[in-house]
Amino acid sequence: MQQIVRTIAIAYNNLPRPHRIMLGSLSVITLAVAVWRPVVYPPADDTPVTVKEAPISTAPTPNQTVMSPQTIAPEASEPMDSESIEQPTPPVAIPADELGTTGSDDSSVHEYVVSTGDTLSSILTQYGIDMVDVTLLADKHDDLRNLKIGQQLSWAVNDDGELQSLTWQMSRRETRIYERGDNGFKERVEMQKGEWHNRVINGRLSGSFVQSAKAAGLTDSEVSAVIKALQWQLDFRKLRKDDNFSVLLSREILDGRSEQSELIGVRLNTGDKDYFAIRAADGKFYDREGSGLTRGFMRFPTMKQFRVSSNFNPRRLNPVTGRVTPHRGVDFSMPVGTPVLSVGDGEVVAASRGPDTGNFVEIRHGRQYTTRYMHLNRLLVKPGQKVKRGDRIALSGNTGRSTGPHLHYEFWINQQAVNPLTAKLPRSEGLAGQDRREYLAQVREVTPQLKFD
Known part of the structure; x- marks a missing residue:
């Protein structure tokens, strides 16, 4: 090795002086280019950002129901190109879903x-x-x-x-x-050839709502129907001991056994306030005035629509590994620092960072809907914080496993990823005209039956 270095030095010294200067300059420039990396600053955003922080309680009040947490974290939703990719994001603790013990575990x-x-x-x-x-x-x-x-x-x-x-x-x-x-x-x-009979079931909270409702005589599917009907009005995890509920059901009785049932109306009282949900002829639930209970959603998580750089594809075939690696969301190409908005009212259940997702936010909207936002530059919300449709939750970025500045956005319905660009979004419209008049007549019939013991 020393002989090679000595030979190169002798050859260099034998070159004419202009040639030595030129060769030395080229070597310095080549080394500088190899080690230099540009510093990219996000574009300035002079628009004031208002962050609404919800207080996160560290200890329950004496009468408050405590739910045991479950771990949920967004998987790396973008296709993996090799086995050498870093390990998935560590699980993030998220409040347990009230229906965690009642639903089926079969995601198919x-x-x-x-x-x-x-x-x-x-x-x-x-x-x-x-x-x-x-x-x-x-x-x-x-x-x-x-x-x-x-x-x-x-x-x-x-x-x-x-x-x-x-x-x-x-x-x-x-x-x-x-x-x-x-x-x-x-x-x-x-x-089915059974006979349908209406029945009112009343109960009082002692423990979780699921446990109390079952103790009162509701089945798993009936408990699920009640929670879905009221999910947009209140958080079942925050109900307190001795809160009252009244449920009007229609059950089909066949050979002395209940074969199936349909929820007609429900009333729940907590904090000295009544919450109602009554079924209309279209199968949806409304309040006593005929207003829709479902909160509406925006189609896009930004103030304007950006170019789609990668579409939703649940059966995407990775060309390198030959395996199916689903792309569960849509990628929008946008400059770093673009404001990212919550598409609907909800609660932030995760705001963290992972090796693949980068900075990410996950928001739960009622019982059925969840949205995820990944590769963010800056987070503007915290877990447990309540957000409204259109609130700023982050600034877009290029963090995690990303090949360029973009936003990866996912929309989940009943724990199933769907295409955010084509999914049927819930609307908050109420009843009108003859439909509303017929519904109000039903409300006058149902409401007196929803009495507490």
Whole structure:
């Protein structure tokens, strides 16, 4: 090695002086370029940022129900290119969901209540089901083209996301089941012949709402229906001991047993305030004046629409590993420092940093909806903070596993990622005209029945 260095030095000294100067200059410039990295500053944002911080209690009040936390953290939602990627983001502690012990753990089974403008295609494709499966099902069974508001669909998929079965509850008495076979989907019809009876169930909180409701006589599905009906008005984790509730149900009795039920109305009193939710003819719940209970959502998490650099694709095939690595959100290309907005009212359940997601925020909107925002430059909210639709929650960035400045945005319904650009967003519209008059007549009939013991 020393001989090589000595030889290079002799050759360099033998060069003419101009040549030595030129060679030395080129060496210095090459070294500087190799080690230099530009410093990128986010563009100045002179618009004042107002951050509303909700106090986070460290200890429960004497009568407050305490929920045990569960760990939830956004997975790395962008395709992995090799096995050498850093480990996923450490779990972030998030308040436990009130329905954590009542729902099914099978993430391959999904439920949906038909709403205005829905078709079989629009419902299934937003959950990532291939249009080929939808066509195979609908072409053979034409009745599925006539879905009606308030009817319930549930379906199951296999590990590859292929549709395996669909259950269509057409009415209280008739349910149609479509199961995949060698020659497409085969239909099976189940008819219920029981009698429906209305019943009022009253209860008082002693422990969690789920435990108290079950002790009062509600089934798991009935508890779930109550929570979903009231989820936009109150936080069930913050109910207190001795709060009262009254539930009006219609149950189908067959051979002395309750086969199924439908929630008609519910009243819950907490903090000396009554909360009502009453079902209308369209299958949705409204307050006593006919106003919608669901909070509306914005389509985009920014003040203006930016270019989509990577689309939602639940079955994206990684060209390097050959494995299916879903891209569960949409990437918007935007400058670092762009204000990121909450698309709806909700509660911040995570505001942290991970090696793949970078700085990220997760917001829960009621019981069914969750949104996630990743690769952020700066966080403007904290876990436990309440936010409104349009509030600034962060500034966009290029942190984590990112190839350029952008925002990765995800929209989840019932713990299932859907395409944020095509998902049917809930609306907060109320009833009007004849629909409202009929509903108010029903309210006058239902409200007196919702009495506390």
